[in-house]
Amino acid sequence: xxxxxxxxxxRFKKIVKGKxxxxxxxxxxxxxxxxxxxxxxxxxxxPSIDIPRFKFGDKSEGGSGQGEGQEGDPVEGQPGEGExxxxxxxxxxxxxxxxxxxxxxxxxxxxxDELELPKxxxxxxxxxxxxxxxxxxxxxxxxxxxxxxxxxxxxxLKRQVSMGVYxxxxxxxxxxxxxxRYRSADTKIEMxxxxxxxxxxxxxxxxxxxxxxxxxxxxxxxxLWLKSQYKDIEIRYIxxxxxxxxxxxxxxxxxxxxxxxxxxxxxxxxxxxxxTDYNPAEWNIYPFHFSDGDNxxxxxxxxxxxxxxxxxxxxxxxxxxxQVESRYxxxxxxxxxxxxxxxxxxxxxxxxxxxxDAILDSIKEFLGKGK
Amino acid sequence: xxxxxQISGDLLKLQKExxxxxxxxxxxxxxxxxxxxxxxxxxxxxxxxxxxxxxxHWKFGMDYxxxxxxxRYGIQKIYExxxxxxxxxxxxxxxNNWLDQKLVMAHVYGxxxxxxxxxxxxxxxxxxMDVMANNGSKIRRxxxxxxxDRVENxxxxxxxxxxxxxxxxxxxxxxxxxxxxxxxxxxxxxxxxGGYLVDDRSQALKSFMRSKSRSENDRSTDENSxxxxxxxxAEKNVVKGQxxxxxxxxxxxxxxxxxxxxxxxxxxxxxxxxxxxxTKIMNEGWASYWHSxxxxxxxxxxxxxxxxxxxxxxxxxxxKQQINPYKIGIELFRDIEFRWNTGRxxxxxxxxxxxxxxxxxxxxxxxxxEKIFTLRKSHxxxxxxxxxxxxxxxxxxxxxxxxxxxxSKRMEIxxxxxAAIKQKMLTQLTNFGSPVIEIEDPNYKNRKELLLTHVxxxxxxxxxxxxxxxxxxxxIWKRPVNIATKYxxxxxxxxxxxxxxxxxx
Numbered sequence: 001x002x003x004x005x006x007x008x009x010x011r012f013k014k015i016v017k018g019k020x021x022x023x024x025x026x027x028x029x030x031x032x033x034x035x036x037x038x039x040x041x042x043x044x045x046x047p048s049i050d051i052p053r054f055k056f057g058d059k060s061e062g063g064s065g066q067g068e069g070q071e072g073d074p075v076e077g078q079p080g081e082g083e084x085x086x087x088x089x090x091x092x093x094x095x096x097x098x099x100x101x102x103x104x105x106x107x108x109x110x111x112x113d114e115l116e117l118p119k120x121x122x123x124x125x126x127x128x129x130x131x132x133x134x135x136x137x138x139x140x141x142x143x144x145x146x147x148x149x150x151x152x153x154x155x156x157l158k159r160q161v162s163m164g165v166y167x168x169x170x171x172x173x174x175x176x177x178x179x180x181r182y183r184s185a186d187t188k189i190e191m192x193x194x195x196x197x198x199x200x201x202x203x204x205x206x207x208x209x210x211x212x213x214x215x216x217x218x219x220x221x222x223x224l225w226l227k228s229q230y231k232d233i234e235i236r237y238i239x240x241x242x243x244x245x246x247x248x249x250x251x252x253x254x255x256x257x258x259x260x261x262x263x264x265x266x267x268x269x270x271x272x273x274x275x276t277d278y279n280p281a282e283w284n285i286y287p288f289h290f291s292d293g294d295n296x297x298x299x300x301x302x303x304x305x306x307x308x309x310x311x312x313x314x315x316x317x318x319x320x321x322x323q324v325e326s327r328y329x330x331x332x333x334x335x336x337x338x339x340x341x342x343x344x345x346x347x348x349x350x351x352x353x354x355x356x357d358a359i360l361d362s363i364k365e366f367l368g369k370g371k
Numbered sequence: 372x373x374x375x376x377q378i379s380g381d382l383l384k385l386q387k388e389x390x391x392x393x394x395x396x397x398x399x400x401x402x403x404x405x406x407x408x409x410x411x412x413x414x415x416x417x418x419x420x421x422x423x424x425x426x427x428h429w430k431f432g433m434d435y436x437x438x439x440x441x442x443r444y445g446i447q448k449i450y451e452x453x454x455x456x457x458x459x460x461x462x463x464x465x466x467n468n469w470l471d472q473k474l475v476m477a478h479v480y481g482x483x484x485x486x487x488x489x490x491x492x493x494x495x496x497x498x499x500m501d502v503m504a505n506n507g508s509k510i511r512r513x514x515x516x517x518x519x520d521r522v523e524n525x526x527x528x529x530x531x532x533x534x535x536x537x538x539x540x541x542x543x544x545x546x547x548x549x550x551x552x553x554x555x556x557x558x559x560x561x562x563x564x565g566g567y568l569v570d571d572r573s574q575a576l577k578s579f580m581r582s583k584s585r586s587e588n589d590r591s592t593d594e595n596s597x598x599x600x601x602x603x604x605a606e607k608n609v610v611k612g613q614x615x616x617x618x619x620x621x622x623x624x625x626x627x628x629x630x631x632x633x634x635x636x637x638x639x640x641x642x643x644x645x646x647x648x649x650t651k652i653m654n655e656g657w658a659s660y661w662h663s664x665x666x667x668x669x670x671x672x673x674x675x676x677x678x679x680x681x682x683x684x685x686x687x688x689x690x691k692q693q694i695n696p697y698k699i700g701i702e703l704f705r706d707i708e709f710r711w712n713t714g715r716x717x718x719x720x721x722x723x724x725x726x727x728x729x730x731x732x733x734x735x736x737x738x739x740x741e742k743i744f745t746l747r748k749s750h751x752x753x754x755x756x757x758x759x760x761x762x763x764x765x766x767x768x769x770x771x772x773x774x775x776x777x778x779s780k781r782m783e784i785x786x787x788x789x790a791a792i793k794q795k796m797l798t799q800l801t802n803f804g805s806p807v808i809e810i811e812d813p814n815y816k817n818r819k820e821l822l823l824t825h826v827x828x829x830x831x832x833x834x835x836x837x838x839x840x841x842x843x844x845x846x847i848w849k850r851p852v853n854i855a856t857k858y859x860x861x862x863x864x865x866x867x868x869x870x871x872x873x874x875x876x
Contacts, residue, residue, distance in 0.1 A: 012429040054808055069784050
């Protein structure tokens with residue numbers, strides 16, 4: 001049995017989760033706070049959950065210390081300068097940051113609960129299969145390392161009883177070769193579903209740091225949610241100005257070009273990627289496009305709409321366009337898209353993201369359809 | 372589920388050896404039991420205040436979380452833990468090396484002697500392990516009956532008020548309580564027998580009040596009498612100035628029986644820990660003094676010298692942010708020993724103006740050891756600092772005070788003046804570092820609102836925390852609650868009526 005403190009610990013974790021849920025909006029709009037740790041864990045800094053008490057205010061209290069220094073010298077040393085050894089550095093020191101660890105699933109669940117996101121009904125289920133071996137049955141042959149002692153002795157006992165050589169007063173059970181039993185594997189076919197998220201972003205001059213920050217935060221949460229919904233997920237990144245290229249994640253968020261904007265270039269590349277790597281019948285495809293709404297020419301916009309209708313829409317689960325407000329962007333592309341698809345069209349989801357505070361609502365718009 | 376085991380073999384031999392040295396020096400201790408445990412267990416124990424069994428609450432889980440992380444990332448390591456009980460239990464960490472264990476044992480005998488002899492501990496329950504375990508099962512039973520969430524929420528509320536204690540209650544033994552009750556009874560009887568009150572209320576009103584107060588004993592569970600209690604108490608000014616807020620709530624708040632019981636449990640535990648909070652400097656100083664004395668003079672092997680020096684120095688490290696109780700404690704004991712060995716005390720020494728003579732003062736009085744043994748019986752941190760802190764000592768220890776500078780927005784060294792340092796240290800130790808909060812009026816505005824007073828000694832309350840605490844107090848008192856305090860030199864009453872928080876100045 002576990003020590004009862006494990007239950008206290010579990011309760012504490014539950015409270016932390018509640019806290020996180022209450023403050024989700026703050027975490028999301030302040031971005032960057034959640035640090036991935038390993039493949040499916042996150043570290044979340046959180047103000048310590050204090051039990052409120054009547055206590056002295058930090059600032060008016062002051063205190064006494066030991067060491068060199070003149071009057072007027074600052075006291076605040078490096079955090080590590082506290083007491084080593086037995087001393088309890090920290091008592092009465094006030095703001096201690098608490099760091100909690102959380103798994104992808106837990107975090108995604110909080111997001112899902114908060115936004116009331118529906119579960120995604122994947123298409124292409126049962127298309128991809130893989131085999132998994134599970135040791136669920138018993139066989140008469142196998143390596144020693146898989147020997148099932150309990151079953152082996154049971155067999156031996158049965159044999160001895162049936163042969164009349166078992167003596168209850170002297171209960172020696174000796175298994176012989178044919179009593180041996182081994183764990184053996186059953187091969188199971190498991191159906192999997194896989195998804196690919198293709199992020200496209202306009203990196204022309206009009207997209208500033210703040211706009212990119214918004215895209216970065218938003219993509220983090222979208223990835224998180226999709227990761228919790230699909231067993232396998234791949235993420236591809238495309239940046240574009242007048243031409244498009246595929247890049248890795250880091251470059252995606254860092255690059256800044258100065259050229260003009262041809263959105264169709266990204267759509268074309270996206271089409272190419274899907275055609276070469278992802279069979280729409282097997283994959284759940286999520287193209288996301290972020291820009292400030294500028295496109296060079298009305299002609300190009302026409303090409304874009306053409307591409308959407310002919311290829312991207314039919315093969316993806318949904319197409320999402322997020323327009324990040326910037327000082328230079330005209331917002332024209334949003335108008336063009338909404339004119340064509342309106343709000344009724346289920347496969348095209350349009351969202352305007354004014355500032356960081358709007359990220360959460362925008363995520364809900366994108367993922368709220370359950371597709 | 373046995374997570375700790377008593378030491379045996381070489382370690383037991385070591386204990387005998389150290390105990391021999393402790394005897395030689397005249398330490399007077401409870402029977403000492405050492406138990407060995409692994410780091411996870413010591414984290415659990417530390418999170419639970421040293422006790423193997425506590426009531427269920429998430430705060431233990433939180434502390435455990437932080438301790439385990441601190442250990443895992445190598446930020447902190449708990450060397451030892453010792454419990455004020457008879458026999459005195461102490462835990463050793465399995466992974467510590469031989470020298471560590473030696474040091475810890477010597478240190479623990481110091482604590483043990485202090486627990487047994489310091490008078491502030493004289494009324495603590497030495498069977499607290501059992502009491503804690505019983506409180507645990509009591510609260511667990513309440514959780515079964517009334518629901519985990521409900522009980523835990525109530526505990527949260529009570530913990531919010533846990534630091535509102537009255538240190539005078541440490542000497543409140545059952546005999547003291549008994550004799551006081553008798554006096555009160557006598558007083559009331561005298562009143563009845565034609566004893567007259569010195570006010571001009573009518574005889575009828577007085578007799579009405581007396582009959583009320585008489586009936587309070589046999590109708591204490593009755594709802595009406597509860598309200599009357601409050602009126603009478605307010606009238607008589609009996610509870611005004613009471614600092615034992617938890618006791619006041621048990622007696623006068625509209626509580627269900629299980630709620631009152633839980634407050635009782637938590638109050639008992641809070642008072643058990645209180646002596647340790649008011650003797651931190653002395654207790655750690657005393658234990659450090661003895662581990663250092665025993666190790667240096669007796670127990671240490673010459674090959675262990677460097678490592679011991681390193682470990683000892685780590686414990687004694689000075690910090691600019693706060694006084695290290697180990698360091699100040701041990702140095703103050705040594706200083707006192709030196710002063711009483713050389714006779715540097717009393718009128719003659721204090722009034723001596725010849726600095727050369729003062730510097731070389733030595734009357735060979737040799738009363739040092741005796742002096743520190745005596746004072747470890749009678750003092751707590753406040754009287755210890757008040758009586759024995761000297762300007763020379765502060766100078767040698769490089770003590771300073773600091774305060775917040777609003778212009779540069781940082782803490783800055785304020786002063787190295789002796790009077791200022793002493794003042795600051797005493798202020799910080801006053802009321803074990805908690806604000807002094809008293810009951811002012813349980814029938815405030817004649818509406819059974821509760822009015823508390825923060826006795827302001829120059830430091831403001833943290834208003835955000837105060838508001839949250841009032842919120843919790845409201846849930847227990849179930850009527851509006853107020854606290855009168857000063858904030859930025861203005862008198863304010865912070866009021867919470869269940870809906871909104873108001874600051875009335």
